[in-house]
Amino acid sequence: MITRLWRGWTSRANAGAYEQFLLMELFPSMRGIPGFRSAEVLRRDDGTEVAFVTLTRFDSLEAIRAFAGEDCETAVIEPPARALLSHYDDRAQHFASSPFTP
Numbered sequence: 286m287i288t289r290l291w292r293g294w295t296s297r298a299n300a301g302a303y304e305q306f307l308l309m310e311l312f313p314s315m316r317g318i319p320g321f322r323s324a325e326v327l328r329r330d331d332g333t334e335v336a337f338v339t340l341t342r343f344d345s346l347e348a349i350r351a352f353a354g355e356d357c358e359t360a361v362i363e364p365p366a367r368a369l370l371s372h373y374d375d376r377a378q379h380f381a382s383s384p385f386t387p
């Protein structure tokens with residue numbers, strides 16, 4: 286499995302709306318991508334902003350390319366997200382992941 290890590294920041298005023306966009310719109314829409322497995326969002330106060338980390342899990346880099354395009358490290362920023370984010374990473378990082386279940 287491959288985990289895709291990406292970071293973005295919002296103002297405190299936009300943080301709730303951005304988190305809801307991820308959980309209610311973006312992540313559910315990804316269910317239709319073959320090889321998509323799961324997603325999670327991490328959130329923390331970061332001074333005057335709120336930092337977000339998204340972790341999305343896919344079966345392979347080919348599945349990630351179905352989401353992100355041929356250059357699979359390019360960030361995918363949907364227009365509603367772009368309107369809420371103050372800044373973000375232009376590139377995502379990918380990690381081989383081995384799930385652990387206790």
